[in-house]
Amino acid sequence: MTRTAARDAGFLLRNAVESLPEGALAAKLDTGRELRVKLGIDPTAPDIHLGHAVVLGKLREFQDMGNRVVLIVGDYTARVGDPSGRSATRPELPPETIDRNAETFKAQAFSILDPERTEVRRNGEWLDMAMEDLFRLARTATVAQLLERDDFARRYAAREPISVLELLYPLLQAYDSVAVRADVEIGGTDQKFNLLLGRDVQEAYGLEPQAILTMPILPGIDGVRRMSKSLDNYVGVAEPAPEIFGKLMRVPDDAMPAYYDLLLDGEATPGTPVEQKRRLAHRLAERFHGAEQAGLAEERFNRLHVERRAPEEVDEAILPEGAVVHLPAVIGEAFGITRSEARRLLAQGGVRLDGSPVTEAQLDLAADSLDGAVLQLGKRRFRRLRRAV
């Protein structure tokens, strides 16, 4: 074993959960050849978020050591739905949605990965196989083995439905490893079972089994559950800088260390919690949008939440026609909420016009008086009103 290989392996493992089998990763690195490091992502939602960024960041490290990343866009497996960590069967997605997501996904992934050392593949290339080939694949595992998996075991015990299709999912993912001849496969800890199964299946197909590497799961901005689009607790890497900044400012204080560990490489975190969080928000906004945008995002945040003023740039909303307009209707139109919601917000003092709270008594207003005014909903939703032309 060369010292470089051992050192690289140590570096790669520093913030990982585990790599199996023991020593396999170092041995692969020791071969000195360009390794094929696989990551599969199902484009069930269009955006890459910080949870993905953790794993993609790890792949980038592999690339920087001269290895090749094989990014598998699971256009085919997305139609099955990964049951990992799920308590229920996923809804089916129409193929057009999957295609669209896949494209956005690829583009966003390159904000982290080095395109020169990345091979992007869609697993529809090989998973759209003949029944005969599926038989061969299906023979490589038993039902008992598949039911070993945590989530299956739990759902089975709780008498919740598990479709045969879902049961098949891990095998399909495993077959990806065969198809691309992966040397290493990366995933979150929730992927451990699938990753390990990849080894068995590769062996069954006469290939050298991959080493696996699992990364911790990044908590979402609720600080509790995993970051995920469907739980709506995510920060997308393609979101505007002010969104990234603001969302990160609301992660609970005690979830901050996880973010620092996994996204900022365990960088030291001096200062009070607010200062730490500001730095976290700034650094990540900067990573995806550059220093200037990050600075502007922070200024905007200060303006909104420290100084309590409207931002400089406010989207416009057109007033309904007529000399007199009904405020709930204006609010509803401008922010895309129902009029009933607008009325409730009014009742709760959540609506301001040019900074002053609006009371329920003033529901019908002259359109002229509203032209150019800034309508505010809560602390952070603003629209500048314009008369209909």
Place this chain on the structure above:
RNA sequence: GGGGGGAUGUCCGAGUGGUUAAAGGAGACGGGCUGUAAACCCGUUGGCUAUGCCUACGCAGGUUCGAAUCCUGCUCCCCCCA
């Protein structure tokens, strides 16, 4: 093939003929406070041409003055036996 259980609002989950737009919780939103869109406290949470009206408890019918609650058919799900 036989038997049993279930489907409730964004989600989970009460409710078995009448103050039920439907308990409770989660989430979300608003307000207060502040060190942040943290924490904590309070409130709101179907829609609307709004002191009222409309829609809603898997789907379609029916019984009744009145149904989420009873009956019939259908769809889907779960369990047990074979």
